Amino acid sequence: MTLGDHVLALDIGGTKLAAGVVGRTGDVRSFVRTPTKVEEGPETTVKRLLDLGRDALAEAGRTAGEVAAVGIGCGGPLDPVTGRVQGPPGLPGWDDVPIVDLVEAAYGRLAFLENDATAAVLGEYHYGRWGxxxxxxxxxxxxxxxxxxxxxxxxxxxxxxxxxxxxxxxxxxxxxxxxxxxxxxxxxxxxxxxxxxxxxxxxxxxxxxxxxxxxxxxxxxxxxxxxxxxxxxxxxxxxxxxxxxxxxxxxxxxxxxxxxxxxxxxxxxxxxxxxxxxxxxxxxxxxxxxxxxxxxxxVHGDTVGVVGAAASAFLHLDDSTGAST
Amino acid sequence: MTLGDHVLALDIGGTKLAAGVVGRTGDVRSFVRTPTKVEEGPETTVKRLLDLGRDALAEAGRTAGEVAAVGIGCGGPLDPVTGRVQGPPGLPGWDDVPIVDLVEAAYGRLAFLENDATAAVLGEYHYGRWGxxxxxxxxxxxxxxxxxxxxxxxxxxxxxxxxxxxxxxxxxxxxxxxxxxxxxxxxxxxxxxxxxxxxxxxxxxxxxxxxxxxxxxxxxxxxxxxxxxxxxxxxxxxxxxxxxxxxxxxxxxxxxxxxxxxxxxxxxxxxxxxxxxxxxxxxxxxxxxxxxxxxxxxVHGDTVGVVGAAASAFLHLDDSTGAST
Known part of the structure; x- marks a missing residue:
């Protein structure tokens, strides 16, 4: 097992938060989730999301240092370049949340933010076995x-x-x-x-x-x-x-x-x-x-969000190293 | 002036037929048109289209041998690969017209068929000066x-x-x-x-x-x-x-x-x-x-069809020779 084999994937939805450790072939090694509770505001929600990510790591028997990166999927609008969530309709109060900075600080790993539906199509394309x-x-x-x-x-x-x-x-x-x-x-x-x-x-x-x-x-x-x-x-x-x-x-x-x-x-x-x-x-x-x-x-059912966020993270990693999938 | 500088472009519409000689920068050297008269059927219309193409060549002071190819734009459905028009709603009776063969036979030049709107977007992209x-x-x-x-x-x-x-x-x-x-x-x-x-x-x-x-x-x-x-x-x-x-x-x-x-x-x-x-x-x-x-x-007004058909022909020519625009 090499470091590049797995990523931690976080999926921020208006109804639920999910996290999982996902391998390079789309294999979900752990998967946990919890309701979003939009009324509690972004600060508390981000804290719970980070805890949920730790649960997913623990369930997969890894530390944050043992994943290659963190992929984050969230509803848009957001800016994948600056890594900020910019007021998605389903997440009241998330007007300018620097989620990539917060995640990188928490886990000490590179993080990548992607629109959740963009991430999901990547997951379907790379791991959906659609021929x-x-x-x-x-x-x-x-x-x-x-x-x-x-x-x-x-x-x-x-x-x-x-x-x-x-x-x-x-x-x-x-x-x-x-x-x-x-x-x-x-x-x-x-x-x-x-x-x-x-x-x-x-x-x-x-x-x-x-x-x-x-x-x-x-x-x-x-x-x-x-x-x-x-x-x-x-x-x-x-x-x-x-x-x-x-x-x-x-x-x-x-x-x-x-x-x-x-x-x-x-x-x-x-x-x-x-x-x-x-x-x-x-x-x-x-x-x-x-x-x-x-x-x-x-084919991914409830895990489509984390599989997508993982696909996006692998794509970013490969782009930055020049490797191809 | 080299042979590859200009193409003859034919635009088959439900309302009008148009033809023009167009240069590599989208410059329209000649432009002629005539009503389509859908009631006369494809055979007569194709004959008039070929005559119109000869008019466009004459107006530009060229023979068919002095253009690099012929670009043809037409409403879909059509098959750009076999060069056949396959029953566009605006052209009753055009159920399987081998327009590329007919045009190549008439002028002795390579011809390329493209959906007219596909051709038009090529024309706008290459020649529209949109920055x-x-x-x-x-x-x-x-x-x-x-x-x-x-x-x-x-x-x-x-x-x-x-x-x-x-x-x-x-x-x-x-x-x-x-x-x-x-x-x-x-x-x-x-x-x-x-x-x-x-x-x-x-x-x-x-x-x-x-x-x-x-x-x-x-x-x-x-x-x-x-x-x-x-x-x-x-x-x-x-x-x-x-x-x-x-x-x-x-x-x-x-x-x-x-x-x-x-x-x-x-x-x-x-x-x-x-x-x-x-x-x-x-x-x-x-x-x-x-x-x-x-x-x-x-920006092309009434000539958008021939400019597009020309852009499509140049793209095909460049693809087949490996040149880039």
Whole structure:
């Protein structure tokens, strides 16, 4: 075992924090997580994140000195160059957090910050075993909706490192108000937050539904009750998958990838999400016959964030040493 | 003057055919055009196109033997490798036309076929004098709506050479039926065809408007009458620019380019198109402060098609000889 074999990966989400030690082939040696508690503010959260990283190291039987680097994934906007988180909508108060400096000081290792969805597409591309795919989109459907792209075998970050704002693909001009201020963004339909909010609105409107029996209504509750045949849950879920399918069709039309991978908490619904979304996306995209567009779920499940952050860290390490993967 | 200095460029559009002799710096030495007359079918149209190419050569004082190659731009779908046009919606009957073979036979020069919007983005990138831009989208707003992309300094064609179906970015889930079978595509609002159709529908509905005085209502008529204050024309034009701006915001969110260039017949409206579209696009896109997205009109005006086809031909010539531009 050499030093370059493993990295510590930290995943900062609006709902959960995760950490893991990940090897060069995407093998997850340890994985721990804890709720984010956004109300406690960045200082306390960063402290808990650093502790969580130590737990992940301990679980993998390593010290910080025994990993090559630390990869950090977080929702944007952020600046990967200065290593600062710059006010992601899902992390109130994180307006200018020098997370790379804090992590490097805590562990004494080089750290790299990457947009979490950018990191995730790297993880899918390098470790997803998708065959010879060279054009891939990754869409995270989670607290929010974001994404990343591999185009022609290379990570595409956009002009200023913030490409892939797939959550703000507008599908309905006159649709629901989104947190970004626009109407009809896919995030306003398909994020976990908005699925739960739409359920709450319908319930507040007095509609009969088995969802009333649930202590808390989440995206998962909606998908489960939809599967059991509850008409309100079914309507909400159908609207969610139809919206996602339509947004994917738009992205497919713009980019023409060979593969779209879906990940994030909402994809825990599995085939109940994948099958209708795939059908809607591929039937509505303008694809010439023979171009085999594929829509699949991430193989990494809940670890997609740490696997992505690890892939990003390895890429940075290899770039700086001139090695190739 | 060497042989490699100039190419003959042919631009096959649903509304007009154009031809020109174009130099290596994008300089248009001759430019001729004629209506397409789609009803006459591909055989007659190809014959007229070849004659038009001879006119362009004559106007530039050259023979076919004195150009390095022939570049051909046409609406997709088409196959740049086999050189066949495969049934573009704007060219009824062009289901499998071996245009490269026909052109090579007619002129005795190598010919290259490229999607017209792909060609146009090459032309803008190489000859548009946009400074150090490396991430650029080009949107043609013409008989239909299409586009092309330069990402990280390279032409992006998508997995199967049909990326950039920007006309089928869906902005309104419940919106107008598009020719592609979906609802709410930007093409259903902003193409010249759909602007005219929406005007016709409103007039057929009995609405008062100065548009009734026009012998034929085109996109240009609508923009002119909107500028004169006709309420119906103004409403149609505002809807057009709002739709285009919204679609651009979506594309900017997906790709994060430094520059979006608009070209095609509808952009003859100039600032009446550009200013509201730019405002709508940049105010609705999720851009972090400081990332200077720009929306501009093509500097090539009506010659954008031949300049693009020429750029594509030069790129092919250089690729095959190993030279660099």
């Amino acid at each position: 010879g795919v060279r054009h891939m989109l990754y869409l995270t459907v989670s607290t929010g909706v974001g994404g990343g792209a591999i185009l022609d075998g290379r990570l595409y970050r956009g002009a200023a490192g913030n490409g892939g704002e797939f959550g703000h693909v507008i599908i309905d001009w006159n649709g629901r108000l989104c947190g970004c201020g626009q109407r009809g963004c896919i995030e306003a339909y398909a994020s976990g937050t908005s699925i739960a909010r739409r359920a709450d609105e319908a319930l507040a409107g007095g509609e009969a539904s088995s969802l009333r029996e649930a202590p808390v209504v989440t995206a998962e509750t909606v998908s489960v009750h939809a599967g059991r045949g509850d008409p309100l849950a079914r309507r909400l879920w159908d609207e969610t998958t139809a919206a996602l399918g339509r947004a994917l069709a738009v992205m497919i039309n713009v980019v023409e990838p060979q593969l779209v991978v879906l990940g994030g908490g909402v994809t825990r619904a599995g085939d109940a999400l994948l099958l209708p979304v795939r059908r809607a996306a591929l039937s509505q995209a303008m694809r010439p016959a023979g171009a085999a567009g594929r829509v699949e779920l991430s | 150090g831009v490396r991430h650029m989208l080009y949107l043609t707003v013409s008989t239909g709506v299409g586009g092309g992309a330069i990402l990280d300094g390279r032409l992006y064609r998508g997995a199967a050479g049909n990326g950039g179906e920007f006309g089928h970015v869906i902005i309104d889930w419940n919106g107008r039926l598009c020719g592609c079978g979906q609802r709410g595509c930007i093409e259903a609002y902003a193409s010249g065809t759909s602007i005219a159709r929406r005007a016709d529908e409103a007039l057929a509905g009995g609405e008062a408007s100065s548009l009734r005085e026009a012998p034929v209502v085109t996109a240009e008529t609508v923009s002119v009458h909107a500028g004169r204050g006709d309420p119906l024309a103004r409403r149609l034009w505002d809807e057009t620019t709002a739709a285009l701006g919204r679609a651009l915001a979506v594309m900017i969110n997906v790709v994060e380019p430094q520059l979006v260039v608009l070209g095609g017949g509808v952009t003859r409206a100039g600032d009446a198109l550009l200013l509201p579209v730019r405002r709508a696009a940049l105010s609705q896109a999720m851009r972090p402060a400081g990332a200077a997205g720009r929306v501009e009109l093509s």
